[in-house]
Amino acid sequence: MNQTSASQTQALVAATSSFAMLRTLSLVAGLSGLLVVLAYQITLPLIEENKRIAIERALFKVIPGAVSRRDFIVTAQGIVPADDSSGDGKLIYAGYDEQGRLSGVALEAAAQGYQDVIRLLYSFDPACQCIRGIQVLKMAETPGIGDKIAKDPQFQENFVELDARLNTDASGLANDILMVKHGTRSEPWQIDAISGATISSRAVARMLNDSAQQIVPKIMADLDRLQDAGRGAE
Numbered sequence: 001m002n003q004t005s006a007s008q009t010q011a012l013v014a015a016t017s018s019f020a021m022l023r024t025l026s027l028v029a030g031l032s033g034l035l036v037v038l039a040y041q042i043t044l045p046l047i048e049e050n051k052r053i054a055i056e057r058a059l060f061k062v063i064p065g066a067v068s069r070r071d072f073i074v075t076a077q078g079i080v081p082a083d084d085s086s087g088d089g090k091l092i093y094a095g096y097d098e099q100g101r102l103s104g105v106a107l108e109a110a111a112q113g114y115q116d117v118i119r120l121l122y123s124f125d126p127a128c129q130c131i132r133g134i135q136v137l138k139m140a141e142t143p144g145i146g147d148k149i150a151k152d153p154q155f156q157e158n159f160v161e162l163d164a165r166l167n168t169d170a171s172g173l174a175n176d177i178l179m180v181k182h183g184t185r186s187e188p189w190q191i192d193a194i195s196g197a198t199i200s201s202r203a204v205a206r207m208l209n210d211s212a213q214q215i216v217p218k219i220m221a222d223l224d225r226l227q228d229a230g231r232g233a234e
């Protein structure tokens with residue numbers, strides 16, 4: 001074999017092995033992508049089901065006195081029963097007492113906390129126009145510091161009757177729900193922070209304010225529809 005044909009053979013071998021490597025890499029990448037999609041498709045219903053169970057459990061804790069519920073969707077046109085709606089909107093859960101009277105409305109709110117997004121369920125009671133309770137659904141706040149938002153009794157007291165009254169033109173809240181430093185709460189719409197966990201406490205105040213500013217006017221505008229539905233609640 002002369003020198004020219006030897007170098008030609010070497011170039012051919014190099015090209016073939018690069019091609020084989022690329023082919024293998026593409027195959028591995030394709031397979032990995034497929035596996036990720038498959039894993040997502042398989043786990044999605046489980047995740048959704050777990051989420052549903054978590055909400056179901058939290059629901060009757062945040063609405064005092066509720067024994068049954070009906071689900072609604074807040075659409076641009078107003079509040080409609082969830083089973084009648086195919087459109088997009090915010091899901092809310094109306095809770096009713098044994099006589100079928102509306103006890104409160106629960107809904108999800110979320111905001112960035114210290115570590116990650118905090119997700120919770122809270123309830124709004126139209127009778128007092130106040131927030132009656134919160135239940136944390138998901139968080140990754142630091143154990144012993146930020147995670148106190150879920151259990152700390154003093155912090156939970158903020159939500160026994162947190163003011164969320166409508167303003168005079170019914171377009172939002174009369175007062176922003178605001179976090180204040182621990183021990184300085186002076187107004188019923190303020191949230192007394194957990195000492196040493198201001199960031200997590202502020203996240204709770206922010207998500208409640210953002211959510212209530214939008215949803216409370218809609219709940220109050222369609223209150224009759226929510227109340228009437230109590231007769232058929234499960």
Ligand SMILES: Cc1cc2nc3c(=O)[nH]c(=O)nc-3n(C[C@H](O)[C@H](O)[C@H](O)COP(=O)(O)O)c2cc1C
Nearest residue numbers: 114141142145146147194195196197198199200201
């Ligand atoms: C390791 C570590 C974890 C922390 N985790 C949280 C947390 O989960 N939530 C929180 O609000 N603050 C957390 N902090 C404290 C905040 O950095 C900040 O100091 C605190 O929120 C301020 O609260 P204060 O105004 O009452 O002092 C953590 C601090 C450290 C060093």
